[in-house]
Amino acid sequence: KSGLSAIVRHPNFFGDLLLYIGWNLLSNNVWTLIIPCYQFYYFYFQLIPELETYLKAKYGHKQFEKYAQDVKALIPFII
16 A cells, blocks of 8 residues: 555545635635535545445455555545
């Protein structure tokens, strides 16, 4: 394991969240917080389960489950 995928299973989704949270902070507008909240919900409850089903089929259920136990899905070391 090396690189970003050693600390988070979906680094592209994590990067998108960081980008939109950053834009929210720069805009100084509480309403723009809706975007990263929606993204989190969509990534965590829609896209990630679909992608992980595909990854289990591609890399093998046992191998992917081991990786999933060691590495968080969306936010490093948290969730």
